[in-house]
Amino acid sequence: MPRYGAVSCIDRNVTALLRFADEWRGTNVNVFLYNSSSHHQAGLNLATYYDLFIKSFLGRDSAFMRYKVELFNEPASQSQLGFIFIGALVMIPFTFLPANPVAWVVKERQCGSRHLQDLCGLSFFVYWTANYTFDMLAYFVTTLLCILIFCIFSRQDFVGPDRAGGTFMLLMVYGLTSTAGAYALSFLFKEHSSAQTIVMGVGFVAGFLLLMLVYVLALDPGNVDTSDKMRWEFRLIPSYCIGEGLIGLLMLDSKLAMGTATSAWDMDQLGWPLLYMAVELPAFWLIVLCVDHPAVRRCLQRLRYNRDAEPIIPSDEDSDVEDEREAVYEAGQMGDTTSDVVRVVNLQKRYGNGNIAVKGITFSIFPGEVFGFLGTNGAGKTTTISMLCQQFLPTGGSAYVCGYDIVEQSKEALQCIGYCPQFDATLDLLTVEEQLELYAGIRGIVRAEWPALVDALCTLCELTMYRKTVTSALSGGNRRKLSVAIALVGGPQVVFLDEPSAGMDPVARRGMWTAIQRAAGHCSVVLTTHHLEEVEALADIVAIMVRGYVRCVGDKVHLKNKFGSAFEVSVRLASAQHAELFASFMQAAFPDAVRSEGEGRRLVYQLPRDRGFGDVFQTFQANKEQLHITGYSVSQTAHSADGFSSFSWGHGVVVEGS
Structure with missing residues (x-):
């Protein structure tokens, strides 16, 4: 035995x-x-x-x-390992909470809404304070619900007389620190979905797996020193701190009985986790300040900025582009900064990989003008607009909006600008009315004027029936209308519209053109497009961009006279039987004429520009009766790419027609 x-x-x-x-x-x-x-x-x-x-x-x-002394078996309520598991499990939901704030912050930056708010005058401090206040109010409600659940289930480990305050303090300090930490991490991401997933995963790994690793190692006497060393490093992660604090509260009774602790506020209980998070909180906000403050960002971008960069001039530059540059240079030398609302001088954008998106373009826009950038995707139109709207700074040259330098006087320049980006910068959870009111408030418009402003913009952009509709439920065309309406809030002096009618059907597109034409009566408009028909309908001055260069600039008629390759002749005959006679006449009078469309009585021909407009018109007028023509028209091509095709094809680019 x-x-x-x-x-x-x-x-x-x-x-x-x-x-x-x-x-x-x-x-x-x-x-x-x-x-x-x-x-x-x-x-x-x-x-x-x-x-x-x-x-x-x-x-x-x-x-x-x-009588005798008897031994009673009183099993322990929890083993030490059990305390560790309970603390870790309670902590897990809290590790997921910072993933929500970081997702919204990244999403606003991803869709361009953050830049649009900055452009309208939103303060850096107001933006982050508003986000932080809302997120912490939501977290405070979550904390109260968690404390309530502890009370319902009588978890005296967390809500006992000497522990409720410690539990509440631990949860709130964690919320303050983890949310600020999520904001600091947001700058590492470009997509909100990946930001949410990664932050959630990091929080879980740090808060659960690392916590379990440290405490399981501590159960082995031979690894206690290793466990203690790991604690000091892992406490830099807020989700680890909250887990350590919760486990400390669960094990407090045992430590009180053994005399190794005196209260929940001991350094080895809640002390170190709270101290670490209290130090990390201002550190995280310092990171946000250093990375996102406009002054800091501009200082970093200016490191690559060279105002006096040498112009990049192609060897085959058009004479009109050269004349435009000389006129802008002359105005600058005379100190005239008020005659034009936009002045661009040798503007360049070179990316870190060496690619030059904009190659020293120069032009000016005068009050009341509608200036159209025409070109294919990748020509540099959007990059130019983005620099003028300060989405990023140029790397060379200079630009002035309403007389203000966009680099040196950025804040003043932004006050003059309205901007419709290429992709909709709308907030999905707000209605059309709420979006317009938001930007009206940011612009500083008094609240009493909001209803009238919203009514006017909804009427102008044909959004009246959708004003109570959540933005996420709008069609693509109506989102573009909303983006244009946002650009017009506050009556800016210059409105930049980056492909405003993209994705619209023909009817909606013409409605958009009408709205832009009405708005142009009160401001200058700069729009980009790759549709000749849109330029024909809206623009007073056209600049064609090809591979980062402005290849031609001028009013529409001048450019078509200079670069157009054909007249379009549309003829209506008295009878289809006279079609052969008319065809023989065209072959004799205009050997290079090409029949483009038409059958029967109506025929359409394209004529090369080897003869003047008056000569062509006179030829048809003289032979009208002989050819049995009941009606005809002679016009420059306007509704296809033909008007500028010779120019565009010569530079390897095709401009799309409507």
């Missing part, structure tokens, strides 16, 4: 026992020996000893002999 316990009386020859006897200032020392493989043997030995002691003291004949 195995021996589970024994009693050893004092043996003066045993040094250890002598030391123990001296400590207790006595010589009658009894030592209990027990086999640790029997978990309850120590208690049984002690109970047996006291039972024998009572019997020896009272005597065998005592009436109290029927």
Whole structure:
């Protein structure tokens, strides 16, 4: 039979026992020996000893002999490992909470809404304060619900008389710090979905797996030092701190009983986690300030900015482009900064990979003009507009809006600008009316004027029936209308429209043109497009961009006279029987004429520009009766790419027609 316990009386020859006897200032020392493989043997030995002691003291004949010391088994409520698991599981939902704020911040930056708000005058401090306040109010409600659940289930570990304050403080400090940390991490992402997923994953790994690793290692006496060293490093992660604090609260009773802790606020309980997070909170906000503050961003971008960069002039530059540059240079030398609303001088944009998107373009726009940039995707139109609207700074040259330098006087320049980006910068959860009111408030328009402003813009852009509709439910065309309406809020002096009618059907597109024409009566408009028909309908001045260069600039008629390759002749005959006679006449009078469309009585021909407009008209007028023509028209090509095709094809680019 195995021996589970024994009693050893004092043996003066045993040094250890002598030391123990001296400590207790006595010589009658009894030592209990027990086999640790029997978990309850120590208690049984002690109970047996006291039972024998009572019997020896009272005597065998005592009436109290029927009494004896009994041992009761009181199982522990939780093992240490159980406390660790409970704390980690309670902590897991809190690790997911910072993923929501970071997703919205990245989404606003991704869709361009943040830039649009900055352009309208939103303060850096107002933006972050508003976000932080809203996120913390939502988190505060979550914290209260969590505390309520602890109370309902009587979790005295968390809501006991001496712990409720510590629990609340731990959760709130974690919320403040983790949200600020999420904002700091937001600058690492360009897509809101990946930001949310990665931040959530990092929080889970740091808050659960690392926490479990540290505490499981601490259970092994040989790894206690390693565990302690890891704690100091992992506390830099807020989700680890909240987990450590929760486990500390769960294990507090055991430590109080052993005398290794005095309260929940001890440094080894809540002290270190709270201290670490309190230090990290301003550190995270400092990162946000350094990365996102407009002054800091501009200082960093100016490192690559060279106002006096050499012009990049192609060898085959058009004379009109050269004349435009000379006129702009002359106005600058005379100090005239008020005659034009937009002045661009040798504007360049070179990316880090060496690609030059905009190659030293120069032009000016005068009050009341509608200036159209025409070109294919990748020509540099959007990059030019983005620089003028300060989405990013140029790397060379200069630009002025309403007389203000976009680099040196950026804030003043932005106050003059309205901007419709190429892709809709709308907030999905707001209605059309709420979006317009938001930007009206940012522009500084008094609240009493909002209803009239919203009514006017909704009427102008044909959004009246959608004003209460959430933006996410709008069609693509109506989103473009809303983007144009936002650009017009506040009556800016210059409105930049980057492909405003993209994705619209023909009917909606013409409605958009009407709105732009009406708005152009009160401001200058700069629009980009790759539709000749849109330029024909809206623009007073046209600049064609090809591979980063402005290849030609001027009014529409001048450019078509200079670069157009054909007249379009539309003829209506008295009868289809005269078609052969008319065809023979065209072959004799205009050998290079090409029949482009028409059957029967109506015929359309394209004529090369080797003869003047008046000569062509006179030829048809003289032969009208002989050819049995009941009606005809001679016009420059306007509704296809033919008007500028010779120019565009010569530079390897085709401009799309409508």
